[in-house]
Amino acid sequence: MSSRNRVPEPTASFWLIKVLTTGMGEALSDFLVTRFDPAPTVLVTAALFLVVLVVQLRADRYRPWLYWGTVSMVGVFGTMVADVTHVALGVPYLVSTPVFLAALVAVFVLWRRTEGTVDVHTITTTRRQLFYWAAVITTFAMGTAAGDLAASTLHLGYLSGGLVFVAAMILVVLARATSIIGAVTAFWTAYVLTRPIGASFADFVALPNARGGLAVGTGLVSAILLIVIAFAVAWTRHLRPLSSSAAGAARGVR
Template identity: 75%
Template sequence: MTATTPSRANRVPDPTPSFWVIKVLTTGMGEALSDFLVTRFDPAPTVLVTAVLFVAVLAVQLAATRYVPWLYWAAVSMVGVFGTMIADVTHVALGVPYLVSAPVFLLALVAVFVLWRRTEGTLDVHLITSRRRHSFYWAAVVATFATGTAAGDLLASTFHLGYAVAGLVFVALMALVVLLRTTAVLGPIMAFWTAYVLTRPVGASFADWIAVPHARGGLDAGTGLVSAVLTVAIATAVAWTSQYHRATRNSAVE
């Protein structure tokens, strides 16, 4: 069997079960680590340093011509951390309510999808084989994180559902997406991107619930502990997928 040439290889992972597990872990880690950093250090330089790291990691990912598990998930993790900081700055520092930011971020996501679809003719994540499609993909990823973050905080804070209940609401919505996909009501592309948005508030809501103090409706485990545990879990899961991906690629070459 002839292997796919690197220039035409897909540059992002297929949405397997392990993909969704790691995705949820990164959203929770991003939420917890962001909160830990901005409460332990001066927020302004912390956000600036995180922004530099985010841009650097994303630039390396965009330069990749094939899917590299460690690199891809490092980029997703940085989106989670930096995206949380930006969402917090938008709400806390600028005073933009979640009822405003959530629809605005959603419109930005729709705009990315419309431009991507008109330019490339498809939003299929199995066909991210060019630099331009790769760029559209990451623009969509950033927009989904912003949308999901604002939606999660909207339910938990503005609507006063609390983190645990908000998390369960989004889990229920995820289950609905799976049902609609299973019954072919939703196509694979729509189902993927809908689920991608929903995984952000699922992971972030439960991470907040475990980490925040009892006075805020949480279990008071602390953002430091939660971010550390989730980082180890992500590293373990990515190590396993890296080994599997390497074995699969070697088998394809033979």
């Protein structure tokens, strides 16, 4: 079994691409379910996601195109999960958001008890990859619900709602810079927040004026973001996981 990490180091480039994938996932999901029959669209998306995820799980190291392709599919599928929960099942965002949060906490608790750490510098086995992607999927679903909760239920709108999450992200950065919270806590908190940040601004640009957007269109926004993501991944292919020794040292950071 390879001891190399299967996911990238969380650098500034990582966070840039992450936000881009969240916005793209939101826009592309909305485009697909409004242009095609939602039920088969969700099923096809789920099948494609599972195929990409299986290939990612079989990887023996971090492969930029495969990893970010999987994250992008999570962006689309995670949005659909949250939307189906609200639209098809009629679950209010005030309910679905804490439910997804509880699910995320459960993933972390099980991951921590099983592996001894939830640090992303130690994703060196298939089992740890399974925990990692379970957490990623849940953060996308929860982030989508939280963003819609702020924009719709709390009536902040997409722009103001997005700015609220940006402010929360700044607080996380400051808390990490002053050592109030540890690296692992800061990473996963930021990972959750990037979802509603990207989704809120994508909705603000794409959705019609009547819904508080700029009416650029979900199709155009998703296409532009896909192109930007492709260029960003190509430009940042030098990103590599930490060495085994560094990963071992990072294991002690909580």
